[in-house]
Amino acid sequence: MDELDRTARALDAEHAATDLRARFELPPDVVYLDGNSLGPLARGVGDAVARVVEQEWGRGLVGSWNDAGWWEAPLRVGDRIGRLVGxxxxxxxxGDSTSVRLYQSLHAAAALRPGRRTVLADPSSFPTDLYVLASVARQVGWQIALLSPDDVPARLSGSDDVAAVVLSHVDYRTGRLWDLPGVTAAAHAAGAVTVWDLCHSAGAVPVDLDEHGVDLAVGCTYKYLNGGPGAPAFGYVAHRHQDAFANVLAGWTGHADPFAMSGTYVPAPGVARARVGTPPILSLAALDAALVVLDDVDVRAVRRRSSSLTAFLRACLEALVPGTRFASPADDDRRGSQVSVRHDEAWGIVRALAARGVVGDHRPGIARLGVGAPYLTHADMLTAARTFEAVLAGGEHRAAEHRVRPTVT
Amino acid sequence: MDELDRTARALDAEHAATDLRARFELPPDVVYLDGNSLGPLARGVGDAVARVVEQEWGRGLVGSWNDAGWWEAPLRVGDRIGRLVGxxxxxxxxGDSTSVRLYQSLHAAAALRPGRRTVLADPSSFPTDLYVLASVARQVGWQIALLSPDDVPARLSGSDDVAAVVLSHVDYRTGRLWDLPGVTAAAHAAGAVTVWDLCHSAGAVPVDLDEHGVDLAVGCTYKYLNGGPGAPAFGYVAHRHQDAFANVLAGWTGHADPFAMSGTYVPAPGVARARVGTPPILSLAALDAALVVLDDVDVRAVRRRSSSLTAFLRACLEALVPGTRFASPADDDRRGSQVSVRHDEAWGIVRALAARGVVGDHRPGIARLGVGAPYLTHADMLTAARTFEAVLAGGEHRAAEHRVRPTVT
Incomplete structure (x- = not known):
């Protein structure tokens, strides 16, 4: 046992109280560093889904919309997520996908700031954010200004034409954690609203939406919330904006009295007006059961564990793989819950790591190692770094079998 | 055994080849006449979902996006539905909900017919259709003309300003089956495109989209396709319109090269460009398994069985409940797969029927008895009519316990 082993052991002892691996059904032979793409299966989820399928649907049939609480699920599960994002x-x-939630939120932002013609966004955003923004901008007549989140406050200063600032809380490639409180305050000072994409922070980093006065936010639930493949996304609408929230996706479930079957759309009071179509109950059931696992968890504790894990992973890589070029920040306070390494052969590295049981993922030019803190240990970080070292030392990342098409976020 | 029993028995013998009840897990003590709201659980669906949860997600983790075919599922399952709608x-x-698919399709229709300013729709459409249409119309500058589908061809004749005709194939309340071929031809003659809502016909009535030259269509999958509560919807884009199909919901999964993570949206070739966000894999898995049950089924055979069942249900009600006011047409060729009865106390009737194991549903002023032909028999129709008779005779529909809030489509 060398120094790194001893350090790992000491850190794991120090953080033992936040080790929740027993709550997840991870294969024993895998170090799973792709929970920022698809979180693992939590215990109880399989049984919950089976109960919904066999009992609620199979036996309860249509009555389960009322009797099993299906109708209310999008808001009930929404509150469960709300606790985790402040x-x-x-x-x-x-409900719906992040793309759809973002489209809806951007239109709502435009309606909150009519007459303003500029929207600020980060050119490094996840593609969907840019694609959807471009679509909405064409529809509402916005000019898109692309700039680093670091430069947003200066750009806002003295401006009176910015309708909205649309940013990701954590960059999906680099893991950079942006200054949500500062940018939000700067936006408000300039009369703009904020639309935050929380895909890479919800469940991993304290967000504190209410505390920081965020206006609108969206996020997916299949990463650090472990909701399952393609689990429904969420949308946050601050209480103060709900009366003015204009839902362009005016589906019937957001109606004030949906069962009156009126021909005229009257939005429901509260965040219910952000509902769109009939919610995907099976996917929602999995998400709900996955969130139960986090019901007694404080995101600040997850964050402390995550910072320690990612800092240790960086330290291990620096020690074992000299010359590692990190895309993710060294400063704990600026780093989300991942360690990203720049490499021209990142794709081969990720494939070779996976062949050895260390599952990360690839983004162009980057090997991305996501850290779902509740189910990972410092020992796992050391294993990952040693495997990284072995892959490079043996040239395994250049093997022919590691040249197939990329996997999905 | 009276004459109606003998007739039921004879008809069930005649239609024995299309009795597929053994493929469904219906409770034995229920006559389920709400499959037009939520189709029942098909055998094999529970196992399929459990396999996706425990094996593909739990063990395969993120690799299942490729290894288990998750990424391709929206189009693979789409083709399975395609066979059933021609x-x-x-x-x-x-993917997504019917509301979202409709929003997307209406925008695409507007883009196919720029410069035209009128859209025709039925005021009796399911509310979501009218709400979403109103939203899109505001955005694209359409004037909405509401009229009966029967009057649409005359309205189109000689017109050169109609961009699109948006209709439901089957009316959700009355079960009226509209003339899809005739209206589509009339629309084309006037240079308009058609957007058909197939929620109440897909899986129950031959639609023959290709044969009739339909342009765009949407539909849900939780009614006669038995996909499960809130199962994802589908969108049809005729081959000839795909190159020009403008997807305002420009989510990353519809990109030509989604994993290049480019900042610029380039739509995929083919119907893949109609994809939006990350698809809900668990709900999709249930839908896929439910469709397997129909893989060897000809919708024309389902339709023949359905017409016989609904005609017999009407005959039984006429014989047993004199004065029944039908909202659904007497003519088999104009009736979808339901029998609707007008009654001022429809809500109480539906609740009292359910208390006796005959599950239908309620729409304002209408007791709606949906007929999922594959799992229902003529004997079930007779049971339903006799129960209807008993409920009215005993005044059970006026009992206090039948005055709670309505159930969901």
């Missing part, structure tokens, strides 16, 4: 109850609706 | 492969994408 939103008091009644501000989060679940 | 669409050759490569024209149907699955």
């Amino acid at each position: 939103a008091a109850p009644g501000q989060v609706a679940v | 669409a050759a492969p490569g024209q149907v994408a699955v």
Whole structure:
């Protein structure tokens, strides 16, 4: 046992109280560093889904919309997510994909700031954010200004034409954690609203939406919330904006009295007006059961564990793989819950790591090692770094079998 | 055994080849007449979902996006639906809700007919259709003309300003089956495109989208396709419109090269460009397994069985409940797969029927008895009519316990 082993052991002892691996059904032979793409299966999820399928659907049939609480699920599960992102109850609706939620939120932002013609966004955003923004901008007549989140406050200063600032809380490639409180305050000082994409922070980093006065936010639930493949996204609408929230996706479930079957859309009070179509109950059931696992968890504790894990992973890579070029920040406070390494052969590295049981993922030019803190240990970080070292030392990343098409976020 | 029993028995013998009840896990003590709201659980669906949860997600983790075919599922399942609605492969994408699909399709229709300012729709459409249409119309500058589908061809004649005709194939309340071929031809003659809502016909009535030259269509999958509560919807884009199909919901999964993570949206070739965000894999898995049950089924055979069942249900009600006011047409060719009865106390009737194991549903002023032909028999129709008779005779529909809030479509 060398010094790194001893350090790992000491850190794991120090953080033993936040080790929740027993709550997840991870294969024993895998170090799973792709929970920022697809979180693992939590215990109880399989049984919960089976119960919904066999009992609620199979036996309860259509009556389960009322009897099993299906109809209310998008808001009930929304409140469960709300606790994890610092939103008091009644501000989060679940359903649809992040792309759809973002489209809806951007239109709502435009309606909150009519007459303003500029929207600020980060050119390094996840592609969907840019694609959807471009679509909405064409529809509402926005000019898109692309700039680093670091430069947003200066750009806002003295401006009176910015309608909205649309940013990711954590960069999906580099793991850079942006200054949500500062940017939000700067936006408000300039009369703009904020639309935050929380895909890479919800469940991993304290967000504190209410505390920082965020206006609108969206996020997916299949990363650090472990909701399952393609689990429904969520949208946050701050209480103060709900009366003015204009839902262009005016589906019937957001109606004030959906069962009156009126021909005229009257939006429901509260965040219910952000509902769109009939919610995907099976996917929602998995998400709900996955969130139960986090019900007694404080995101600040997850964050402390995560910072320690990612800092240790960086230290191990620096020690074992000299010359590692990190895309993710060294400063704990600026780093989300991942360690990204720049490498021209990142794709081969990720494939070779996976062949040895260390599952990360690839983004162009980057090997991305995501850290779902609740189910990972410092010993896992050391294993990952040693495997990284072995892959490079043996040239395994250049093997022919590691040249197939990329996997999905 | 009276004459109606003998007739039921004879008809069930005549239609024995299309009795597929053994493929469904219906409770034995229920006559389920709400499959037009939520189709029942098909055998094999529970196992399929459990396999996706425990094996593909739990053990395969993120690799299942490739290894288990998750990424391709929206188009693979789309082709499975395509066969049932008369669409050759490569024209149907699955995902999102009907509301979202409709919003997307209406925008695409507007883009196909720029400069035209009128859209025709039925005021009796399911509410979501009208709400979403109103939203899109505001955005694209359409004037909405509401009229009965019967009057649409005359309205189109000589007109050169109609961009699109947006209709439901089957009316959700009355079960009226509209003339899809005739209206589509009339629309084309006037240079308009058609957007058909197939929620109440897909899987129950031959649609023959390709044969009739339909342009765009949407539909849900939780009614006669038995996909499960909130199962993802589908969108049809005819081959000839795919190159020009403008997807305002420009999510990353519809990109030509999604994993290049480019900042600029380049739509995929084919119907893949109608994809939006990350698809809900668990709900999709249930839908896929439910469709397997129909893989050897000809919708024309389902339709023949359905017409016989609904005609017999009407005959039984006429015989047993004199004065029944039908909202659904007497003519088999104009009736979808339901029998609707007008009654001022429809809500109480539906609740009292359910208390006796005959599950239908309620729409304002209408007791709606949906007929999922594959799992229902003529004997079930007679049971339903006799129960209807008993409920009215005993005044059970006026009991206090039948005055709670309505159930969901």
